[in-house]
Amino acid sequence: MKKILEQLNQIAGIRGSMVMTQDGIMVAEALGPDLDDDVVAALASALLGALNKSLQRLDEEDLVQDLVLTASDGKMVFVNLGNAYLVVMAKQDMVLANTMVEIKSTAHKILNRRVPETRNEAT
Amino acid sequence: MFGFLFGWMRRQDKVEKLRRRWTQDPSPKLAEKLACVLIERHEINQALALLKRACRMYPRAERIASYYQKVMHLKSSDEIRALRQALATHPSAQIHARLSELYRFLGHFEEALEIAHEGVKAYPDYAGNHLAIGRVYFSRFSKTASAHDGRKTASYLEKAYALDPQNVKTIYHLANLYLRVGHKPKAETYLAHLVEIMPSESRILALQKRCHQIPQEDARAGTDYFARYEARRMGQAGMTSEGPKRGADVQTLQKQVASAGHPLSDIPGVQGAYVFDPQEKLLNHHSTASEPGSMQAVAQGILKAVRVNARRMTIGAFSQGHLVSGKRKIFFYDFNDMSMLIFADKQVRNDLIHRKVTEYVEDMICETAAS
Numbered sequence: 001m002k003k004i005l006e007q008l009n010q011i012a013g014i015r016g017s018m019v020m021t022q023d024g025i026m027v028a029e030a031l032g033p034d035l036d037d038d039v040v041a042a043l044a045s046a047l048l049g050a051l052n053k054s055l056q057r058l059d060e061e062d063l064v065q066d067l068v069l070t071a072s073d074g075k076m077v078f079v080n081l082g083n084a085y086l087v088v089m090a091k092q093d094m095v096l097a098n099t100m101v102e103i104k105s106t107a108h109k110i111l112n113r114r115v116p117e118t119r120n121e122a123t
Numbered sequence: 124m125f126g127f128l129f130g131w132m133r134r135q136d137k138v139e140k141l142r143r144r145w146t147q148d149p150s151p152k153l154a155e156k157l158a159c160v161l162i163e164r165h166e167i168n169q170a171l172a173l174l175k176r177a178c179r180m181y182p183r184a185e186r187i188a189s190y191y192q193k194v195m196h197l198k199s200s201d202e203i204r205a206l207r208q209a210l211a212t213h214p215s216a217q218i219h220a221r222l223s224e225l226y227r228f229l230g231h232f233e234e235a236l237e238i239a240h241e242g243v244k245a246y247p248d249y250a251g252n253h254l255a256i257g258r259v260y261f262s263r264f265s266k267t268a269s270a271h272d273g274r275k276t277a278s279y280l281e282k283a284y285a286l287d288p289q290n291v292k293t294i295y296h297l298a299n300l301y302l303r304v305g306h307k308p309k310a311e312t313y314l315a316h317l318v319e320i321m322p323s324e325s326r327i328l329a330l331q332k333r334c335h336q337i338p339q340e341d342a343r344a345g346t347d348y349f350a351r352y353e354a355r356r357m358g359q360a361g362m363t364s365e366g367p368k369r370g371a372d373v374q375t376l377q378k379q380v381a382s383a384g385h386p387l388s389d390i391p392g393v394q395g396a397y398v399f400d401p402q403e404k405l406l407n408h409h410s411t412a413s414e415p416g417s418m419q420a421v422a423q424g425i426l427k428a429v430r431v432n433a434r435r436m437t438i439g440a441f442s443q444g445h446l447v448s449g450k451r452k453i454f455f456y457d458f459n460d461m462s463m464l465i466f467a468d469k470q471v472r473n474d475l476i477h478r479k480v481t482e483y484v485e486d487m488i489c490e491t492a493a494s
Contacts, residue, residue: 032233032237033236033237034233034260036271043432043436044432046432047428047436050425050427050428050432051428051446053424054420054421054424054428055448057417058418058421059449059450062450063449064447064448065447065448065449066446067446068444069433069438069441070441070443070444071434071438071439071440071442072266072438072439072440072442073438075438076433076436089436091233092438
């Protein structure tokens with residue numbers, strides 16, 4: 001999974017990426033040297049938790065699927081992978097519209113990779 | 124050929140004339156004009172010297188300051204190119220540190236960290252690269268107030284200090300960092316050291332004065348100065364960022380928003396739109412939901428969560444975003460004087476909402492200016 005993330009990170013403008021569960025447990029990470037994986041995972045999980053809690057006030061079964069944030073020093077994208085999230089951190093000047101396809105395709109790669117693993121575990 | 128020579132002589136003449144005028148009767152406008160001509164002629168060092176002088180003479184002239192920044196960028200880019208070549212042919216600890224400093228100056232923090240980390244790996248006993256990393260984290264800490272960046276700053280600057288205890292830059296940044304977060308004992312120690320090295324420097328004496336004004340510690344407050352500083356800054360984040368000068372304009376804008384028609388109510392698929400002031404007070408809204416009150420609470424919850432966590436995650440002050448949930452799309456925007464949140468069906472196009480929000484905000488600003 002780390003290799004898939006590293007491939008994604010090769011796109012110009014992406015600072016790092018990781019896969020984490022909703023409660024902040026790191027599954028795989030390929031973050032740059034300036035990003036502390038545990039801190040990012042904990043904060044991303046806090047954000048998702050707060051957003052999901054807010055959403056569930058409107059509808060109990062509603063959950064964040066995709067989330068895109070633009071801020072003064074960078075951008076963040078969250079993609080729901082079922083019971084985990086792909087989190088991508090990008091530079092401020094990166095055009096997300098052009099990269100969303102790559103991010104989504106990475107999410108698919110991770111999902112497809114996980115299916116054989118679970119089958120193996122079952123057998 | 125003659126045409127080219129004639130043009131060159133005319134430009135030369137123009138520069139000389141402007142220079143003479145600048146020495147006889149300097150003004151901010153003349154400085155700008157002369158700087159522009161010098162930049163056109165690629166005389167970057169001369170333009171820089173002129174703008175530096177002009178900045179000192181007219182500290183409030185914003186355009187001169189912006190020209191100065193531009194020229195510094197140009198100069199730094201040239202130097203980066205040269206240093207990159209030097210790094211490839213004969214690398215040294217100093218080149219890593221200088222290159223990292225330049226990247227930091229240009230705001231390319233990732234590159235700055237990468238180069239300095241490489242420098243630390245190759246030359247672990249050279250303090251300059253530790254200092255460079257510390258300064259990158261310090262720049263980020265100044266923007267984000269994140270405790271993580273603060274701790275990293277302290278750790279790298281302390282390492283640089285241990286390797287080279289006489290480096291004024293290191294000590295100055297350490298003193299400044301601890302002063303900022305309110306760690307009086309450490310700030311005092313580093314300031315005392317600075318005074319020893321430079322006893323009559325006015326900036327250091329000013330820092331010392333500020334340090335004396337820090338109140339005595341409350342033992343119950345805990346020792347994590349960075350976390351406390353972040354919490355303080357987070358608490359202030361909801362307040363208006365500008366001073367009282369703009370207060371009247373902001374109030375007019377907010378009144379305009381409150382009295383205008385329902386925001387974005389004409390777009391098919393929009394379930395609700397909420398406009399808040401920076402204190403999260405509802406200014407205007409429209410909702411098709413059966414319980415608009417709960418939608419408002421959700422809107423406030425989302426905005427708060429995003430605002431606080433974006434800062435903590437070192438991506439700075441949040442400006443816009445959207446989320447797709449199982450049932451709907453939610454768009455959120457944070458402007459200086461108001462924030463907006465829009466609930467929409469999943470079929471609604473993102474670019475349509477972005478365009479309509481921009482139009483709405485522009486309308487409000489134009490009507491405020493007109494009134």
